[in-house]
Amino acid sequence: MNTDLQIGAGGKLQHLLTIEGLPPEILLQILDTARSFVSVTEREVKKVPLLRGKAIFNLFFEPSTRTRTTFEIAAKRLSADVVNLNIATSSQTKGETLLDTVANLTAMHADMFIVRHGESGAAHLIARNVGPHIHVINAGDGRHAHPTQALLDMFTIRHYKGGFNDLRVAIVGDILHSRVARSEIHALTTLGVPEVRVIGPRTLLPRQVQNLGVQVFHDMEAGLKDVDVVMMLRLQHERMNGSLLPSAGEFFKSYGLTPEKLARAKPDAIVMHPGPMNRGVEIDSAVADGRQSVILAQVTFGIAVRMAVMGILAGN
């Protein structure tokens, strides 16, 4: 999918639809700006007046708690007005098309849409059909992309590891169905991480995944050896048609992150997970709640990163 749609005149970001094709300068601008928003969230008044008078619509066609809530908090901390639409229970079920919904909300003077949709390309479709003053953020489309998750993960890595240039990062689990994994790989390689590994069973790795510039491992113990960052993925039962896996229990045995497997990584390696976690399926509770886990920090940083994305987009 093209990136011209997201970068407008003068190289400014108009929409955030995918990490793929974005230059490192834009990713770094978002991460730097997010750092300033972290300091805002530590104050007595956790709000800035930047987006006062702007109307932001959260359009969620798929269920989400964490992503929708952190976008909502982020928008409110920027002083925007936020409207949440849970479309599964709304007019889409009455037969209104996606673009009709968007046209109606635009008539209500929307300034920004945050879109989560089960179909890949939904946010792109909206971005192509809105006026130049309206900005679109992809909050997850099908198996394609989840750019703000990747950005908050990059922020988390930079926070704990200080940079990207000498890191070894492993992404583990269901890569095939994961829009998060795709966005992570693009972000990590764009920011100059020299070694990105993907670890998973053949049935859950996309064909030609190595063309994205990653090393492929099917054996988790070998794949985790000496890594600095372990990024676990959720096993996506709901996106699986047919039998790609024998059982969740079998999956845990081979690819679940236990303290024993984590011991293969560097002693100061951090463990990340985009949530929601399936404890005992892809991650052991002892690791999820352990000292190397930064999973809750990811959630907190997610607010600042989403404030940065919205703040930059709305001003462009």
Place this chain on the structure above:
Amino acid sequence: MTLPDAEDLIAKLAEQIRRDAGPRVALVGIYTGGVWIAERLHQMLGLSTPMGTIDVAFYRDDYKRTGLRAGVRPSDIPFQVEDADIILVDDVLYTGRTIRAALNEIFDYGRPTSIRLAALVDRGGRQLPICPQFVGAEVEIASDQTIELRRDQSGRFNLTLIAGST
């Protein structure tokens, strides 16, 4: 025209602040030049309260025209703003819009007892009712010119006049 020597002006500012402000006073510098001067003043005055730094990017009134620039720095006020006596420090005071933004930001940290303003150079041209209490020098220049504070490798400051495009 010749601009005054920045080092002399900092010494003048320090003297004024030493005379009028108590030892409890807290400095807040506005990025970038104001932070440099506040650091120097903090050291010269031997203040015990750690100094704060502010980047007013999230409070500017021209966001709708210019958006967010790259290179925003985190604001950091490491002291209790509630009931504090604050001196806000900037390098060049002009329209007063940056000061307005900084005042709003400080109040989001708490309610200070007082805020006074120190500027190395006051070039006039105010567009808001803002008035400095401590001033290094008043300078008159054309509206299309700007004054920039620079710091050389040895840490010495100097003022440079940048001509307009016409």
